[in-house]
Amino acid sequence: MPREPAWRVFSAEFNASKHYIKATEPKTPSYVITPLGAKISRLFIVGVLTDVRLITDDMVKARVADQTGAFYIIAGKYRPEARQVLESVKIPQFVAVVGKINVYYPREDTMYVSVVPERVRVVDEILRDYWVFDTARKLKIRIDAMNEALKMEQPTVQALVDMGFSRKISEGVVEAVKRYDKINVEKYMEMLRDALKHLLPEYQMLGYELPSISEEEEIEEEEKEDLAELENLILDLIDKLDNGDGASYEELIEKTGLSEEKIDEVLLSLQEKGEIYEPVLGRFRRI
Numbered sequence: 001m002p003r004e005p006a007w008r009v010f011s012a013e014f015n016a017s018k019h020y021i022k023a024t025e026p027k028t029p030s031y032v033i034t035p036l037g038a039k040i041s042r043l044f045i046v047g048v049l050t051d052v053r054l055i056t057d058d059m060v061k062a063r064v065a066d067q068t069g070a071f072y073i074i075a076g077k078y079r080p081e082a083r084q085v086l087e088s089v090k091i092p093q094f095v096a097v098v099g100k101i102n103v104y105y106p107r108e109d110t111m112y113v114s115v116v117p118e119r120v121r122v123v124d125e126i127l128r129d130y131w132v133f134d135t136a137r138k139l140k141i142r143i144d145a146m147n148e149a150l151k152m153e154q155p156t157v158q159a160l161v162d163m164g165f166s167r168k169i170s171e172g173v174v175e176a177v178k179r180y181d182k183i184n185v186e187k188y189m190e191m192l193r194d195a196l197k198h199l200l201p202e203y204q205m206l207g208y209e210l211p212s213i214s215e216e217e218e219i220e221e222e223e224k225e226d227l228a229e230l231e232n233l234i235l236d237l238i239d240k241l242d243n244g245d246g247a248s249y250e251e252l253i254e255k256t257g258l259s260e261e262k263i264d265e266v267l268l269s270l271q272e273k274g275e276i277y278e279p280v281l282g283r284f285r286r287i
Helices: 011-015 080-088 125-151 157-162 167-179 185-199 213-241 249-256 260-272
Strands: 019-021 031-033 042-056 059-066 069-075 093-107 110-122 276-280 283-286
Touching (some): 011 185, 031 093, 042 069, 042 080, 080 093, 080 110, 093 260, 110 260, 125 167, 125 260, 213 249, 213 260, 213 283, 249 283
Parallel strands (some): 069 110
Antiparallel strands (some): 019 031, 042 093, 093 110, 276 283
């Protein structure tokens, strides 16, 4: 079974999620459905680590803040590498987290969401800013899709696909319309403006227009092509450098001449796709 992709969403949308689809068969994913239709099993987060607390001997709870609020991270004994990074980082610090959703019901009618990290890495402000912009672009697409769905008497996946939205986005939006009574799209549009305002304070946001869907897709395709070339380069290097214990992070930087920020971006992307894993912190092997 292919690995679930890691979604990029702001914390305010993720934390507003009230619907959970639990897996009914072994080795199948569970999902959180956000109010705008993101159907999330895994997340990719970049933000500021602001708090780490020891809950038990084997578990820590951390807070990673973005422009809209904060994600809550629960790292236990099954992810010792991620827990070790969280415990060793000097707060505050920019971190990137790839992880799975976690759902908690304190009462039958109340649902809280958090993230169980698969990997945590210290990054810098440049990668955080890229994540904010990329997450904002993806949010704008879901906002547009939801606006179109709410205009329909009976929204369907095919109708949204015919309008140019991807099938994955269309399926999630239709699911959200079924599961949420009231969806305040304007609230998320305001959230998007605020996130970009923090990122680009020199812009007068009242007059700022995001790229159209077609422009976004062109930008995304160009980025994907560049990233794909670097991914192939890194995979080849890992094959050459791996003598049994994996290729080291330092060797990959030395051989490629890439910056730490770019190496982090490529390694995170390859891990999200299930191409590589990190048997020991700072060493990478093919899956």
